[in-house]
Amino acid sequence: MxxxxxxxxxxxxxxxxxxNSHYPVLLYKGVLDIPMLFPAIYVKHLFEKNSWSNSWDAGVFEYHHYHSITHEVLGIYKGRTKLQLGGSKGPQIFVEKGDVLIIPAGVAHKNLGAENSVGVIGAYPYGRNYDMNYGKASERPGTDKNISKVPLPATDPIGLPDGLTKFWK
Incomplete structure (x- = not known):
């Protein structure tokens, strides 16, 4: 791997x-060796083994949203789509089966395709809870305060020694 x-x-x-965030979003292309049987369970267990849990299995919402109390990892186990990061003027990226996307707290993300065009396991460091924010003026500065208190994860969600822990300092 x-x-x-x-x-x-x-x-x-x-x-x-x-x-958004001063930490970079990290996209690991084609890093997951997805099995034919039980692909979602494989991704969920990989994340759990590396202390990322409180997982869910779904697609990616078709509207801009972000989390202010935790970072998030998305493991794509089927399909492909285009996501937009950072808001309506942010970059667009292509994700597909086998990719992992690590999103720092505060970074907006949106599916530009259909919500269920991808199968995704999402998870959070140490099983943290997550909140939903949509870019409304009333959310800030409260969300900014929340983001400043989110701890750095001690582990990469797939166990890479030169992954998240190398780039987020």
Whole structure:
């Protein structure tokens, strides 16, 4: 799994609506070796083994949203789609089966395709709870305070020694 992993780093600044983060979003392309049987369970267990839990199995919402009390990992176990990060003027990225996307607290994300165009396991470091924020003016500065208190994860969600813990310092 660790042979020549492509890690894309995407830094998103506060755009006035979404806080985003000084930590980069990390996209690990094709890193998951998805089995034919029980692919979602495979991804869920991999994340749990690395202390990322409180998982869910669904698609990605078709509207901009972010979490202010935790970071999030998305493991794509089927399908493909285009996501937009950071708000309506943010970059668009293509994700597909086998990819892992690590999203820092505060970073907006939205599915530009159909919500269920991908099968995703989402999880949070140490099983933290998550909140939902939508870029409304009333959310801030409360969400900014929440984001500043979110601890850095001690582990990468798939166990890479040169992954999240290398790039988020």
């Amino acid at each position: 660790e042979q020549s992993i492509e890690i894309e780093k995407i830094v998103l600044q506060d755009d006035g609506t979404f806080p």
